[in-house]
Amino acid sequence: MRQPTSKNQACNFRPGQMIKGRWHGNQYQIVRLLGEGAIGKVYLANRTGQPVAMKVARESMSVSSEVRALRQISKVRGVSLGPFFVDMDDLEGAHGSTSFYVMEYIDGEPFLSFINKRGKEWMALFLIQLLTDLSALHESGWVFGDLKPENLIVTQKTPSLRWIDVGGMTKMGRSIKEYTEFFDRGYWGLGDRKAEPSYDLFAVAMLIMNVGYPKRFQRINGGKKELLDKLKHQPSLSPYRDVIVKAIEHRYDDASQMKVDLMKVMKKKLTVSTPEKMHVRMKPTHKKRAHKRVSNVRMERKYKGTLETAVFSSFLLFLYILYLLG
Amino acid sequence: MNKATIRQILLITDGCSNAGEDPVAMAGLAKEEGFSVNVIGIMDEGDEDERGMTEVEQIAKAGGGMSDVVYAKHLSHTVQMVTRKAMTQTIYGVVNREIQQILGANRQVEDLEPEKREELMEVVDELGETANLDILILVDTSASMKNKIPRVQEALLDLSLSLRSRSGENHFCLYSFPGKREEVERLLSWTPEMDSLKGAFKKLSSSGVTPTGPAIMEAIRVHSKRMKRGFTGDETAYFEESGM
Structure with missing residues (x-):
């Protein structure tokens, strides 16, 4: 301006x-x-x-x-x-x-470049963390508003997500203060700009799209079909398809529902890459016992010393962080 | 409940006026009458017309509003930002004047402790959310604007989406200049339904003249007429209370 x-x-x-x-x-x-x-x-x-x-x-x-x-x-x-x-x-x-x-002063790496360097598996972890915090924010009667990768930073030491710009934060029920078109449901013709949880969750879905399309894409006519087509044409997004669709259809009333679904996606991915055992690990009940299992399994697998183990244990680390986040 | 009404003129143009009164002077007049004038300048890519853009800034400054100059593809976001900021600015201006009356002529919001200002901002935000907004849109439809009209229409629909998300009431009306026979032509009279502007741009005349000044003058007349009819005006210029 x-x-x-x-x-x-x-x-x-x-x-x-x-x-x-x-x-x-x-x-x-x-x-x-x-x-x-x-x-x-x-x-x-x-x-x-x-x-x-x-x-x-x-x-x-x-x-x-x-x-x-x-x-x-x-x-x-x-x-x-x-x-x-x-x-x-x-x-x-x-x-x-x-x-x-x-x-x-939050020192770290921008969200997208971190994921590009360290691998897409980090995305789900960060999004789950983000959704936990969004859920708490929404409960307090506020909506984040201008959710986009540029406003998210990954801190260096223990990688965790922080946001650096709160200019879009809006009281629930008012009209969104600041937004970025690609992440705005109004821009895509898929909703209004009233501050409510589903507004942020739409933006989270577009955040996932942005990971699949680092350069983003232009709107042609807007509408759901256009986004679904984009979703179809980027295979790396397919595990997240259902979550994205539910979010752009405003079928999540609050962030914790979306979080649960994302965790299911992660669980499925883990099951695919490493058969057996994963089911036990992800059962959300008995948190403490699950913890132990995680570390036990990590110990066992170490002996095998394969590349797969390294990948696998980094996943376990995420799970561990997840449990810490509660 | 008493509700405040904010009255704006939104001017969308791509260049210099070349007919009739000086638009900067007319914008000053609008400000005196209690309407803020916000101006969006549209540039062609690779062709930044300095003179036109200076005029855009000057009109907004004289009209007590905001301005921005953008490429056509960024129009939507800009129109809603400018409108929103201008509303906040108007309310802030009123609050500031109230504060001057309480604290004395030379003191403003900036003279309050930062913590007090924060509380004040909450009041400003709340008013911006609930106030009624009357916005008269003036679209330059001279020959050079012809290929930008679809973008303008899109931006105005987007604006209405943002405004509908507020809890206050919104009324729009739409004028184009130059008109077919006169300098300014009404495309849409006051309505809360912005969607009705779809198609309003269909029958446009193309002409080389850009009577921006007369267009602003007409906007003042239309605004004043509505103000007199619908509301009992009072001395607070931008902002008036109506028993509702």
Whole structure:
């Protein structure tokens, strides 16, 4: 969006510049520009030696509204997807005051490139994690809105999914604040833009489509058939077909239903690649006992030392993480 | 319950006006009358017309609205973003004026502590969701726009989808310029059903003139007429209360 030039310049900080907030008096040193979005720019900055991410907006109202969303996420129990909120303040400058907020700096790799490098099997794991958190978010009365790979980052050490942009977060029942066409059911002519769980779940389905079609695809006329055709023409998506179809038909009322179905898909894939045994492992009951089995099996298989074992145990690791996620 | 009504003029054009009054001046007039003017400029790929795009920005600035310049294929998303942002901006402007009255002339929302502003944003969001919206759409249908009209139609349908997802009421009307006989022609009178614009673009005239100024003037007249008929106006320009 075009803004008056003076406002644009107010968002420009240079590396090394010191920023001191007018209200809370905290000092930050700009390290470098991380990215640019619809409402402003994000910088990597230092706060007493700690790396933080600083978002500078053209309008102070965008800052207020995003900070509200960040605070909301941190209130949701067990959800660690979003960055932690650190500070919010104004900088007094020649062009008047500029609003900014500071949050945890999440270092990692973008969702799609991580999956491309490490393998598609990671996708299901991350999506299950994502759906767990979406379910909690929805329960708290909010919808994520602008769900897309660019807003998802995989952290380095223990690969887990975090989201980095909460600009689309919308209170349940209102109209979606921000969206990206490919992931928007309205764009495909398959629903409205009311904030409800099924809006996010449609976007999750399109996230899977995006993994199958890394360059995405253009809409021709929209409609369900167009998406189903795309689904048919990408064999790697076939295991997820039913889940995707259910999500684009809004047949999931909440994220946990979709999660259950995705877990079934994973289970099936595991059964196919390694016959016997997998059924026992995936039984959702007796969580603790299942845990033990997982590690036992891992021990047994190690002796065989085949390549298959390596692949297999990495799957088991996912399952383990899954159980941890509960 | 008292409900606020936000009144907007949405202008979609691809270039410079060349007939009638100066559109920038007319936009200023619209602002005075209480209507914000938002402008979307459509560019042809590889042909960025600087002069036309400057005019787009100037009209919006004078009209107290938002503007953006995009390629035709990005029109849908932009139209809904601009409309949404402009609504928030209008409400924010009203809230800001209220705050000035409470806190004194030189103080604004920005002079509130960041935490207080957050609470205020919640109020702004809530109003944006529930307010009624009257939006008069002005589409440039001069010769160079001819191949972009399908995109415009698509974008307007998409806009109506977004607006219908709000809980407030929406009313649209649609005018094109130049018209067949006059400078401005009505394609659709006030309606909550945007779907009726399908087909409204069928019978268009092609002409080289682009009377943007007169089009905005007509928009002011139409808006004012509706405002007088349907509502008891009060002194708050953008925003008025009607007993409902």
